[in-house]
Amino acid sequence: MLAPPMFPxxxxxxxxxxxxxxxxxxxxxxxxxxxxxESLGLSFQLSDPRSRTPFLNSRKINPIYHFAEALWYLGGRSDLAMIGYYAPRRHRDSHDGVTIDGSAYGARIFQQPYEQAVELLQGEKDSKRAVLPVFRAGELADPQSPDVPCLLALHLLLREGRLHMVCYMRANDADRGLIADVFSFTLIQEFTACVLGVDLGTYTHHVGSMHIGEPDMPRVEQVIAESIGRRSELPRFAPPVMPTDTGWPQILQVLEHEEALRLNRIQYTPEDIAVLGLAPYWQQVVLLFEVQRQLVHCAADPVDLALIAALSPALRWQVTRRWPGRMPVEVRL
Known part of the structure; x- marks a missing residue:
């Protein structure tokens, strides 16, 4: 069997x-x-790219960062100000403390290459040429560069009315970067399916060097143990579906709200967000950004209970486990 293993x-x-x-x-x-x-040449496929999030007690993820990074890519941005707010560790990826180059994948994708790829698929549905390159000649010229891109390219393939995507990476940290990368890339795939007006196909992830840092092995062992001993107890949530009419106006609108909240220029209640003119899918993302605003700008106060209650069950599960000490007493684990 030559195809990579398929997972649901x-x-x-x-x-x-x-x-x-x-x-x-x-x-x-x-x-x-x-x-x-390290293992070389690893690949896998996802039959449902929307099921992009793990729900594991031993691996507490940050859904706010994941959506922020995906939107940072979709916005074609390279500024450290936005992404560094959600992940201060990203400051080490910047040469000048202002911008990020190598891992600002959106700045390389969502310019001419993306528009050309979409136009190509609109005119030639079985094309093999819709490649979105990221890695550039000359990336290795600076041996001291803090930020050589791990992503080589994304490949869009429209087949029988479904948009498939193949991702090629030179390297991936299986415990850390893999989670965020698959989240962002599959969300980009789903967005592109909306732009093209087609159904979502499979997602394939190819990696030259898949590795795990030795300091992370205790956590990895906990995840593996949990997957064996507590599988039946883990919650399951149906993945949300991006509205089929999603396009650039919705992305730009969400980014406008993100910036206002990040700069603490505004604060939202769930009722405020409900009348912003956004679909419920994107309302949930803005709710997450308001959670982040409160985590950052409201000292050690608990996040507003109404805000947590307004999150979908899946996002509430993730948020309450990621920041248990900042949750209202009513929802603390």
């Missing part, structure tokens, strides 16, 4: 990748001092 959700793929790289790795090495276990 990213959670299942994530667990299997962790198990393989941690137990059946090919190499142990330490490039630039980062001791890791």
């Amino acid at each position: 959700s990213f959670e299942r793929a994530y667990i299997e990748v962790l198990r393989h790289v941690s137990e059946d790795y090919e190499f142990r090495n330490a490039p630039r001092g980062n001791t890791s276990r």
